[in-house]
Amino acid sequence: MPLMSGNLIKNLFSGPATRPYPIVKREPFPRARARLAYDPDKCTYCGICANICPAAAISVEEDRENLHISRVYNSFACISCARCAELCPQGSLRMEVSPHGAADAKTVAYSASKET
C-alpha cells in the first residue's frame, strides 16, 4: 500500500479524471463508427449491402405484386463494421459519428420504397 500512496496523493490534487458524460458530451473522434446513415435518393436497391452484411441487419424486401422494393435496416442488429458503406457502389451509405441513444422497443427502419 505505501507504494500506491504516491499515486493516491497525486490523484487527490490533480482534479477529476471523470468525463461527466450526460452533462458534458465529449466530441466524438472523426473516425468513430456509430450510426449508419442512408441516403435513399442515391440508392438503386441493388442489394449488395444486404448480401454482405455479416449480421443480417440489412435486407431488401421485394413486393412483386405491388411492384415495390424497399430496404429494411435493423439498427439493433447492426455491428457498425462499415462493410456496407465501403462496398456500396452508389455511395448511399456512410458511417456517422453520433451514437444511437438507448431505446425501449425494437424497431426497424423501412426506406422510402421504390416503384419497380
Next chain:
Amino acid sequence: MGFLKRARVKSPWILHYCTGGCNGCDIEILACLTPLYDVERFGMLNIGNPKHADVLMITGPVNWKNREVLQRLYAQTPDPKVVIAVGACAATGGVFHNCVNTLGGVDKVIPVDVYVRGCAARPEAIIDGVVLALQKLEEKRSGGVAHAAGAR
C-alpha cells in the same frame, strides 16, 4: 416506505451477467464503473447478488446452457426490476444470428425493457441506457404502488 422506494430509484444496484457474447460489452460495462465514466456518481453499484439488484444488465445472445441461469437470475431479482439488453447480440443476435447454439437475443427468454445499441456498446450508450432504465423503474414503481393500493 416512501423513503425506501425513492432510495431505490436514486440508487439502483446493477447485476451484470454475460450470456455468451464476445466480452466486448462486458468490458465496456466494467469501463463504466471505472474513473473515466464512473457511474457510481449516480449511485449505481455493481453487485454480485441478484437478490439485491434492481437493474439487470444482460449481454450476449443467450445460449441454451445459459437460458436457465438467466431465468433463475430474473426470478431471484425482486420487483420492480428493469432488464437492459446491452449490445447488438443481446437485442437480436447480431453477428451470431446464424450460430447454432444461440437463441438470438435476451428477449426470447425474459422480458426486456431497454435496448442499448452498438457492437460493442459504447460506455456513453450504456449510461444512456441506464438513465432510460431508471425512468422505466420509476414508472413501474408508481404503477406497482397504484396496483397494490387497489388490491388493498
Next chain:
Amino acid sequence: MARVTFPFGPQHPVLPEAIQLQLTCEDERVVEVLPVIGYMHRGIEKAAEANLYPNNIFLCERICGICSFIHALCYCELIEGMMRVEVPPRAKYLRVVWSELSRIHSHMLWLGLLADSFGFESLFMQCWRAREIILDTLEMTTGQRVIQSSCVIGGVRRDIDLDMEPGVRRQMAAFQKELKSIYPVFAKDYTVKLRTVGKGVLPRDQAWSLGTVGPTLRGSGWADDARTLGYAVYDDLGFEPVVEIGCDSYARMMVRLREVVQSVELVIKALDQMPEGDLTVTVKSFPEGEGLIRVEQPRGELVEYARGNGTAYLERLKVRTPTFSNIPALLVMLPGCELADVPVITMSIDPCIACTER
C-alpha cells in the same frame, strides 16, 4: 475430514464472464477442482462454414472482444497464406501497431482485474484509467473502442496518416507516464506480493506437458512466443519474448507487466519504421487447400486451421484459443490452495471464456 463441494460461478463478481468451477474443499483447503464450461458457447465454427469467407473476419473478431484485433489478424493471415497473397508492408506495420495496442489494453484490463480479485480497489481503478488512453488511441485510429474491424483480407482498412501519428505518439507518451507509476506498485508492493508470490505454482516441466501457452508458460520459464515465428513484421522489430522463472502467480503477473512495457516500445518502433505505400491489395481468388497458422494473442498462442475448397465458403475453420489449453493448468494449480486464493489463481491464467468456448 468432511468434504464439501460447492460451485464457484457461473455468475461471480470477480469474473465478468460465466465459468463454473466445482470446488471440493476440506476445511479451507481446495482438494479437487472440476471446471464446468459451456455457458458461453455459441457455435462460431459452424457459423463460419455458412458465411462468406470475407464475412468471417467480423465473426472471428467477435470470438473475443478483448483481443478482437488479433483474432481478425489471425484469420486474415491464414486466408492470405492459403491464397498466397502478399500484404503491402505498410499494412503489416499497421497490423503490428494495432495488435500491440490491443495487447496493452488486454494486459491492463487483466492487471486491473487481478488487483480487484485481491481487493486492491485503487490499483484496479488506476489500471483502468491508464487503459482508457489506449482505448482512445484505438478509437482515434480505427473508429471503435474494443472491436476495431480494421483488418481485411489483403491488408488493412484504415491508415495512421501523418496527421494522426503525432497524436498516437503523444498518447503513448502519456501512457508510459501512467505505467511508470503503476509498475512499481505491482512489482514491489507488500499486499500484491503477499497474495501472489508462491500462489498457484505451476512447475516448469508440468507447464510444458500440460500444454499451457502464453504468459502462463512464459511465467514458468519457457521462452515460447508465437511472435518469434515471424508473422506480420515482428522479425524486423527485433522482438524478444519476456520470460520469468518464478512459476507462480507473481511470475505470470510480471510477464504481463513487462510485456506491456515491451509492447509500448514495439508500437513506437513500428511507427518509426513504418514505410509508405498501399494499404490493401485486391484479392480475387477463393481459399483452397489447408492452412495452419499460429499467432500470439495476449493470452497465448492462437492456432487456426482452415480448409477451403475453392468456393466462397470454407469447409472447416478450427480455432484453438489460448485459454482452452490453459484451463488444464487450473487442475494442477488449484488443488492444495486456500479457498481465498481461488479467484487470484483463476485470474492468473487470464481466463477468457468467450475465447475458450467460441
Next chain:
Amino acid sequence: MQQVRVDRGADPVISPDALLKEVELLASEGARFTTMICLDLDPEFEIIYLFQKPTLDVVRLRVRMAKDEELPSISSILLGAVLMENEIREFFGVKIINLAIDFKCRMLLSEKSLQMPLLKVRPKPKLTGGGE
C-alpha cells in the same frame, strides 16, 4: 516467415490402433499437445493431431477412421488433450474411449441444443443422442 499452407501428402497417416504408440514416442521426445482438428470427410473422419516440439516446430499426425470406429484417448499420456477430446466427441460424435475427465458430451452443449453440430452429413435420428 511462417509456413501457412499445409501439404497434405507430407503428414503420416495412421490408424487408431497405432495412435497411442506414436504419441508415446512423441511425448518421450518432449513434444506436447497443441490441438487436434476433426474433419468430417464423409464417410470417414480424419483427425489431425498437432504436437509442439521444444523447438517450437509443429508435428502433424493424421488419423483416419471409420465413423463407428473407436479412438483411444491420449489424455493418459498428455493430460492437456482432455478438453479437446471432449469437444471433438461432443461436436462430431467420434467415439473416444478412456477419457481422463469425461464430460459425457455435456461440456459445451446442453440437452436442448443441436447435438453433434459440426457433422456435415447428419445421421439418422435413431443414431443420435451423444449423451449415452
